[in-house]
Amino acid sequence: MSTRLEAQFAFLLEADKLRRIDRQNLILDCSRRENSAEHSWHLALYALVLAPFASPEVDVFRAIRMLLLHDLVEIDAGDHPITDNVDWAAVAKAEQAAAQRLFELLPKDQGAEFLALWQEFEAADSPDAHFAKRVDHCQPIFQTLYGVKPLDWHVDVVRSNLNGGRAAALEQDFAEAFHHAFSLLGEDTGFDCSRLTARLPFLNEADKLKLVTRASKLGDGSRHENSAEHSWHIMLYAWVLAEHSTNAVDVDRVLQMLLLHDLVEIDAGDSPIHGVTDAAALAALAAREEAAADRLFGLLPAAQGEVMRSIWEEFEAAESADAIFAKSIDRVQPVLLNLLNGGGSWVEYDVSLPQLDARVGGKVIRGAPDVWHHVRAQVEPWFRNAGRM
Template identity: 65%
Template sequence: MTARLSAQIGFLKVADRLKSVERANVLLDLSRPENSAEHSWHLALWALVLEPFAGAGVSVDRAIRMLLLHDLVEIETGDHPIHEETDWDAVARAERAAARRLFGLLPPDQAAMFLDLWTEFEADTTPDARYAKMLDRCQPLFQVLCADAPRSDHVEVVRENLLNGRAAYLSSAFPEAFTHAMALLENTPGQQDAFTSRLLFLAEADKLKSVFRASRLLDDSRFENSAEHSWHIMLYAWVLSEHGVHPVDTDRVLRMLLLHDLVEIDAGDNPIHGNVDHAAQDALEQAAAERLFGLLPPEQGVSLRSLWQEFEAAETPEAIFGKAVDRVQTPIANLENGGGSWISYRVSLPQLEARVGRPVRRGAPDLWTWLQPQLLDCFTRLGLPV
């Protein structure tokens, strides 16, 4: 079990590098380029929220899993903007080789499963893959067009893509999105429909990419943001689901983790080792949930808020495991980056046991058993209280 878990964690550590792969698109506030990890999180959110457009026979949960994986190869190959002159056959070969290497870090059964799912997405022939691909071609259009003052060069890329490029097929595959994109391009009033009633929420979610946490990337280059964190712990939950103390519906856990930090758009992140007024913070988060999920059509907003509330309550097996995964990711990062937030907050090992160890043991005790000797060694080396 130790060797298997070590291989799984090894893969998840390498996945952290996707947070440093920059895309051609920028955040809606135009403050910086978007990275491929937070983009993958946002696409998974699009897949969940636009479930009414998935079509008969589509498993939205499988599409979400595809979107969590789809850009991992960019750790090795980088991002390739669609408007640049590119040898796409060479890119495809490089990405297939990267997929074999990256997923090959996992135990053989998971390596085969992940590679098969990634390959299915790339082939774009099954209903699940077609839905996921449709969103991957659609979301970047609105990443440009929903900005308050879109960059003119990016607008022209969108125009060409819609009229003559990969997104042109959306006119038949996703006419609601195509029509609204054209309306935004031409600055004409768009019709209100089931797509536009969800677009405001999806655009607002972009702000999570600008909420920074106390934890740092594994390479210690910067602080992590809450959107890429959400992507990463979804991947953690998927890879490590066998280590839960109870059998869980993994797809339900993934949906919870997809949503769990959205309230930080309004309420901010509060470090687990900081001084927090928990009653005041809870009130802020409840108000944030009311506003954010209230941007959706009422029935869907109530449903997603209920899922968020289930995670917060931490009573169901899925929520208990989700909480364990949410807690375990930062210690693994801190072990790699030289202590990170433990040094900033002068954390003691007993404090870590109480604040992190307890929820991890409750949901996934094997993970804490695996971590403990490494934590003791690290705290001793750093001169932190043990």
């Protein structure tokens, strides 16, 4: 058994706990508070869509990696809204300790890489970190101001944040975001924000992925996961496990695929791998997903929407090395969650080990055989004890 894989999975399973951290912000329909995992996914999507606003020296994909990691420290240190009256120096110290603990779960080389990237984001001195910070500052603003029924005091927080808070820097660093936020507050400055407003409908619609419930439960079994936080988690999986791919892959392209791959579920819904096995039903699902892709990527400016649609199509086709690996990783994460929570969807859908091998194992082996052999060794005792061999 690979000690390297053991360390990598120890980190990935610990990261699952970020879904239990609720933020002050509400999701766009204002039905509940957002959690830090789905927030991290949405920020990554913001960074990808707002790439045209980044300065030429910015590597947007490095910024996306920062945003995937940046809130992991909240697992230990908790979330602290900007309105909290806290000792911020103490918070920074607690977050540094959390980063050390979490990234030390990884193999030493990966842990050092992740810690350095997290520290770079916190320092916000590099162009990549600066862009990531600005994305992190503007997303909660638009999530509030475009909310179906935002709380009055949340709107007041946004106004205060723009007038002298950390978001005031947007006036210089991302003028379209700054001026459009004031327009939404009823204070139109006359600034041309059309490049931004052409992209916000897509980003706002994407918020609905946080409402799509999957068959898999969180590791603690407390609730079913949603497709937004799932997308964040499997992006981490792909990044950490990329070295085990059968073929060399472009990790940033894999991350982009996994960032986008489940968006079609906003219209088409989730289809559990153990729940939809009939050929006719699968064909009908594929048609619904195609129509969803037409609608959703059509919300973007044409050139940008076409690029993202092609990435989604490549993932669905699963023919390139990047897509094969991305598909493999998409299958792995629910297996580990089921094992943690006592069987999860295996119990619900009466799954046997041969069925798991056929529906999941074959796809994972195609892209990352060592990963599947490791995972299967972990889950086989559960199936044996449950009499599902």
